[in-house]
Structure formats: structure tokens, C-alpha cells
Amino acid sequence: MSSPAIMPLHKAETHEAPLLSATGLTKIFTTGGKEFRAVDDVSLDIRSGKVLGIVGESGSGKSTVARLVMRLIEPTSGTVLFDGEELTSKSGEALRLMRRHMQIVFQNPHSALNPRDTIRDAIAEPFLVQTKIRGLELERRVDALLDIVSLPKSFRYRYPHELSGGQKQRICIARAVALEPRLLVLDEPTSALDVSVQAQIITFLQELRQRLNLTYLFISHNLAVVRHLCDEVIVMNRGKVLERGITETVFKVPENAYTRQLIESVPRLPRLEI
Ligand SMILES: Nc1ncnc2c1ncn2[C@@H]1O[C@H](COP(=O)(O)OP(=O)(O)OP(=O)(O)O)[C@@H](O)[C@H]1O
Numbered sequence: 001m002s003s004p005a006i007m008p009l010h011k012a013e014t015h016e017a018p019l020l021s022a023t024g025l026t027k028i029f030t031t032g033g034k035e036f037r038a039v040d041d042v043s044l045d046i047r048s049g050k051v052l053g054i055v056g057e058s059g060s061g062k063s064t065v066a067r068l069v070m071r072l073i074e075p076t077s078g079t080v081l082f083d084g085e086e087l088t089s090k091s092g093e094a095l096r097l098m099r100r101h102m103q104i105v106f107q108n109p110h111s112a113l114n115p116r117d118t119i120r121d122a123i124a125e126p127f128l129v130q131t132k133i134r135g136l137e138l139e140r141r142v143d144a145l146l147d148i149v150s151l152p153k154s155f156r157y158r159y160p161h162e163l164s165g166g167q168k169q170r171i172c173i174a175r176a177v178a179l180e181p182r183l184l185v186l187d188e189p190t191s192a193l194d195v196s197v198q199a200q201i202i203t204f205l206q207e208l209r210q211r212l213n214l215t216y217l218f219i220s221h222n223l224a225v226v227r228h229l230c231d232e233v234i235v236m237n238r239g240k241v242l243e244r245g246i247t248e249t250v251f252k253v254p255e256n257a258y259t260r261q262l263i264e265s266v267p268r269l270p271r272l273e274i
């Protein structure tokens with residue numbers, strides 16, 4: 001008889017409804033009376049626990065997709081479902097409650113932290129804004145989050161300028177995961193950091209995802225990082241999705257000429273050594 005202990009944890013995973021599902025997302029910006037289609041009919045799905053990458057040259061619409069998915073900006077058309085619930089129709093308290101489950105980490109940790117706040121204050125903020133957790137319990141949570149991002153508790157007394165770039169990004173990640181979100185949108189989370197620190201953060205993000213059972217939408221210029229981290233990938237160009245698929249397949253046998261160019265434009269693309 002087979003033991004229940006070896007039952008797969010994620011049964012019927014391929015039939016699971018996606019955690020995040022965007023359909024027909026379009027964003028037209030109007031500047032100086034001219035319309036510009038920054039995102040054009042983009043659809044994507046991410047299943048729980050998976051990592052979806054978005055690659056594409058600068059200006060192709062990646063960050064706009066991230067902002068649309070988070071509903072930091074309103075789409076011109078299209079819908080976003082989070083865990084089966086339509087995010088695009090929510091507002092006020094309902095939207096605020098949903099936002100707890102999805103968080104975004106931006107490219108530049110240097111501008112993401114208030115220079116006048118201690119690290120303790122930076123990490124405590126999401127609890128103060130979104131929860132009733134206070135006092136000793138709050139301090140315990142701050143310490144636990146420092147621990148999760150592998151920084152010593154003594155860092156709570158420091159200011160952002162007393163941290164390295166990689167350490168600051170860890171603090172941004174600690175803030176993002178403070179309220180136990182299910183989805184993290186990572187918009188070029190390592191591109192402001194130097195190469196050795198990039199690798200550390202990528203390894204750390206991988207461990208964190210497993211530890212906290214997170215789902216990632218991971219945006220990056222760095223194809224080596226995307227290849228290393230993402231289960232599936234979307235290739236964008238001029239606001240449109242040109243190609244999508246299992247990461248290894250897209251990298252090994254790209255169907256689209258633009259994807260081939262993108263991959264070939266990275267000289268001798270190495271597998272990221274981590
Ligand atoms: N608020 C805005 N108003 C007008 N145009 C915008 C706005 N935000 C973005 N755009 C334009 O939309 C296009 C897509 O921008 P986006 O930031 O999504 O690109 P990206 O793929 O993230 O680029 P990068 O790799 O450089 O971060 C760009 O041409 C940009 O200039």
C-alpha cells in the first residue's frame with residue numbers, strides 16, 4: 001500500500017485555476033494630445049507557486065504590465081483576476097484588502113526607503129497601515145522579518161544610508177512580504193545592484209519563494225537570471241506579447257525572430273552561476 005506521506009503536495013497542479021490571470025490588458029497613455037499604446041492586448045496566467053518572467057527591451061511595456069496587474073494604474077481595457085476575483089472592478093476597502101495579497105518590489109532600493117526612517121520603522125510600516133498589530137508583537141514581527149531576509153536584528157536601529165544596495169533591497173523585500181502576500185511582482189529587482197549582489201538576491205528570492213510559498217511575476221532585462229528563475233516566460237515588444245512558453249523551450253527553440261534576436265544579442269548567454 002502506498003503511504004499517504006508520499007502523496008504529491010500539489011495534486012492536479014496543471015488543472016489548478018491560476019492565481020493571477022490577466023486578459024486583454026491594454027494601456028493607452030495620452031501625452032501632448034498624442035495617444036501611445038504602451039500595453040496592447042496582453043494576457044497572462046500564473047499558477048500558484050510558479051514564477052512567470054517577462055522579458056523585452058527597454059520601453060516594451062513590462063513595468064506598465066506590472067503596474068496594471070497591481071492596479072496601481074487603470075487599464076484602458078482588459079481585466080485582472082486575482083484568485084478568481086476581479087481586481088479591476090474593486091475599489092475602496094475591497095481593493096485595499098486584496099492588495100494585502102499582492103505586493104511589488106521595484107528596481108531601485110535606494111529610492112524606495114525613506115532616508116529619515118530607521119529600518120525598524122520601514123518594516124513596521126505595513127503593519128501600522130494595514131493591521132492592528134502593535135507593541136511587543138509588532139517588534140517580534142520586525143525581528144522575524146529581519147531574520148527571513150537574513151539580516152541581523154541589530155539592523156533595526158540603522159538608517160538606509162548605513163546599508164549596502166543589496167541590504168536595502170532585502171529590507172524592501174521584507175516590507176513586501178510582511179503581510180504574507182501570495183504574489184510578489186518583482187520589477188527588475190536586481191538591476192540597480194552590482195553583479196555579485198544580484199546573484200545573492202536571486203538565490204535569496206528563490207529560497208524565499210519556497211519558504212513562504214510565494215508566486216512571482218518577475219521582470220528583468222537579464223535573460224540569464226530569467227532562465228535561472230522562471231518556470232515560464234513572456235517576451236514583449238512594443239506593448240505586445242510576441243512569444244510565451246516554458247522558459248527552457250523559449251530559450252532553446254525560440255519561435256519568434258525577435259526572441260531569437262533578443263537571445264542572440266546577449267553574447268554567449270551564460271547560465272547564471274549561483
Ligand atoms: N505615465 C506614462 N505616460 C506616458 N507614457 C508612459 C507612461 N509610463 C510609461 N510610458 C511609456 O510606455 C512605454 C512602456 O514603458 P514601460 O515603463 O512599461 O517599459 P519597460 O518595458 O518597463 O522598460 P524598461 O525596461 O526601460 O523598464 C514607454 O515608451 C514609456 O515611455
Ligand SMILES: [Mg+2]
Binds near residue numbers: 062063064187
Ligand atoms: Mg520597466
